[in-house]
Amino acid sequence: MSQLQAPRGVPEYLPPDSAEFLAVRTTLGRSAELAGYGYIELPVFEDTAVFVRGVGESTDVVSKEMYTFTDRGDRSLSLRPEGTAGVMRSVLEHNLHRGSLPVKLWYAGPFFRAERPQQGRYRQLQQVGVEAIGVDDPLLDAEVIAIADEGYRRLGLRGYRLDLSSIGCKECRPVYRAVLQEFLEGLPLDEATAERARINPLRVLDDKRAEIRVLLTDAPLPPDHLCDECREHFTRVQQALTALGVRYTLNPRLVRGLDYYTRTTFEFDHPALGAQSGIGGGGRYDGLMASLGGPDMTGIGFGLGTDRTLLACRAEGLRPGAGRRIEVFIVPLGERARDAASKLAGRFRADGVPVDMAYGSRGLKGAMKAADRSGARWAIIVGEKELADGQVQVKDMANGDQRSISVEDVVGQLLTEGM
Ligand code: HAM
Numbered sequence: 246m247s248q249l250q251a252p253r254g255v256p257e258y259l260p261p262d263s264a265e266f267l268a269v270r271t272t273l274g275r276s277a278e279l280a281g282y283g284y285i286e287l288p289v290f291e292d293t294a295v296f297v298r299g300v301g302e303s304t305d306v307v308s309k310e311m312y313t314f315t316d317r318g319d320r321s322l323s324l325r326p327e328g329t330a331g332v333m334r335s336v337l338e339h340n341l342h343r344g345s346l347p348v349k350l351w352y353a354g355p356f357f358r359a360e361r362p363q364q365g366r367y368r369q370l371q372q373v374g375v376e377a378i379g380v381d382d383p384l385l386d387a388e389v390i391a392i393a394d395e396g397y398r399r400l401g402l403r404g405y406r407l408d409l410s411s412i413g414c415k416e417c418r419p420v421y422r423a424v425l426q427e428f429l430e431g432l433p434l435d436e437a438t439a440e441r442a443r444i445n446p447l448r449v450l451d452d453k454r455a456e457i458r459v460l461l462t463d464a465p466l467p468p469d470h471l472c473d474e475c476r477e478h479f480t481r482v483q484q485a486l487t488a489l490g491v492r493y494t495l496n497p498r499l500v501r502g503l504d505y506y507t508r509t510t511f512e513f514d515h516p517a518l519g520a521q522s523g524i525g526g527g528g529r530y531d532g533l534m535a536s537l538g539g540p541d542m543t544g545i546g547f548g549l550g551t552d553r554t555l556l557a558c559r560a561e562g563l564r565p566g567a568g569r570r571i572e573v574f575i576v577p578l579g580e581r582a583r584d585a586a587s588k589l590a591g592r593f594r595a596d597g598v599p600v601d602m603a604y605g606s607r608g609l610k611g612a613m614k615a616a617d618r619s620g621a622r623w624a625i626i627v628g629e630k631e632l633a634d635g636q637v638q639v640k641d642m643a644n645g646d647q648r649s650i651s652v653e654d655v656v657g658q659l660l661t662e663g664m
Contacts, residue, residue: 254362255369256552261570266371268566269400269555270353273373276396277351280388282375285350287331293321299330299537301504303445310358324357327503328374329530329546330537336378337539346379353551365521365553374527376546378534383478386509386529387485389545393513393525394491396549401563405515405524408496409486410468411479412447414507415532417472422446424465432460451500466497475508482509505530509545515553517560524557525549572664574621575602576612579629585652586627589637592656598664617642622664625655 251257258266274284293313300307312324325331332350335341341348353373360366375392377385390407397405413421429442429449438457442449449457450464471479486493493511501510510528518524527547535541558565573593577586586602593600601619603612609626616624626638637655640647650658 252368254360254367256367264566264570265558265564266551266555269558270371270373270551272399272565273393273396273549273551273554274351274353276392276399277373277375279395280349280392282349282351282377282392285332285335285352287325287328287335287352287354289355290322290324291331291334293323295330295334295537296323296326299333299505299533300327304502304504306358306502310360312357312359326358327356328352328372328548329376329503329505329533329544332374332376332546333378333533333537333539333544337534337537342379342534342539342542347385348378349375350378351375356548363521365518365556367552371551372548373551374546374548376544378544379542381531381543383481383509384485386478386482386545387489387491389527389547390482390486390493390511391489391491393527393547393549397513397524397554400554400558400565402515402554402557402561404517404561405513405557407491407493408499408512408514409483409493410496410499410510411471411475411482411508412467412500412506412510412528413471413475417470417475418467418507421465421467421470424470425450428464434460445504447500450498451502468495468497478508501526501528505533505536507531511547513549515557515560518553518556521553523550524553569599569620569622569664571599571601571619571621573598573600573623573625573659574616574619575600575625575627576609576616577603577627578609582627582629582632585632586625589625589627589652589655596656596660598656598660616640623659 296307296311302308306326311326314322316322332352336348351374355369355371357369359368362368375389377389394407412418425446426442429446434442438449450461452458499510499512506528508529508531512526513524514522515524516522525547529543529545531543533544575586575590577583590600590602603615613624621642624640624642626640631637635651635653636649637652638647639650639655
């Protein structure tokens with residue numbers, strides 16, 4: 246029988262490396278909690294309409310990359326390719342938008358996109374995201390961006406950059422769109438690109454091909470075509486970011502891959518990651534709630550790529566969450582000692598001390614090797630004879646010192662000596 250394998254493009258995180266993955270997720274989430282965001286656990290699949298109406302049919306994410314299937318009741322469902330549309334669906338369904346505003350939520354978990362897998366580009370990708378809904382305040386934009394920046398900093402990351410732009414609102418964007426379209430119509434574009442220019446001209450601005458970039462040198466750019474309100478909003482966002490000490494670069498060519506964005510848009514990039522350098526991104530989406538059938542409320546949020554953030558940490562030589570997994574490793578010698586060891590392990594666990602023991606009938610040598618490999622600070626050797634006297638041997642794994650301690654006292658003694 247052939248060996249079964251995980252699907253293509255799906256990363257797995259196994260111990261001990263998975264501790265780093267968890268640390269990245271926890272650190273980014275903590276940053277959101279410090280700003281008052283509550284955790285939301287969302288369904289991994291939704292009615293396909295949530296994404297078609299929320300993210301937009303013309304986006305690659307929805308039209309080419311979604312995992313869509315029909316369930317036994319003939320409903321069209323899709324694995325979530327991103328989090329914002331699902332959050333909005335949930336807020337509306339549970340009437341959170343009728344409570345106090347802004348609604349501030351954070352989430353973490355897997356998302357699914359049928360992309361061509363490569364280093365840093367996966368079909369099951371992980372994100373930590375936040376959404377702040379219902380208040381149109383530039384200070385809120387700055388808060389959201391600062392949460393991401395703070396999360397990366399807490400991990401120790403330094404080599405990333407933040408690109409910032411504004412793409413206007415439902416008033417000024419159509420005007421800009423027409424100006425851009427007229428400019429693009431005057432260019433010698435190939436048929437596919439010309440078609441894209443007709444459907445979603447902003448996406449053409451994002452074209453990475455050198456020959457297209459040259460043609461776009463003098464293209465009209467969104468921040469130069471903002472209405473007065475959008476310009477004022479954008480200025481206030483920049484002032485607030487500066488006041489918060491968040492460093493950013495204005496990038497008037499920044500285009501995000503999802504249709505719901507309005508006004509403030511941003512992306513975090515880490516150059517060490519090569520082609521897949523986007524470690525996080527987000528922006529405002531002031532029309533999204535209405536497009537899902539709700540009232541016309543504004544929103545802003547981000548999705549940070551947990552996988553890519555971990556890759557960025559590794560590129561900078563950081564080991565998030567590094568530390569001891571196990572503090573105490575118990576080695577029983579003989580059958581009766583095994584019962585005592587198991588009971589002792591339970592006492593350490595009850596006191597919150599990470600503990601493991603040698604299971605099965607391993608000899609002393611093999612068991613001590615396991616103790617060593619576990620990275621434990623202390624090994625406790627439980628011998629039958631000593632046990633009869635109520636004693637165990639405690640070995641300091643750092644310097645090899647060994648001494649006798651009474652079984653009764655060993656948990657308290659090691660706790661006071663420190664792990
Ligand atoms: P997004 O830019 O599509 O935005 O994804 C956010 C982040 O997820 C990216 O910056 C990247 O780090 C990571 N990511 C995306 N696709 C992949 C992939 N195939 N493999 C690995 N990592 C990936 C959103 O999803 C929006 N929902 C963010 C948002 C929230 N905007 C407003 N609120």
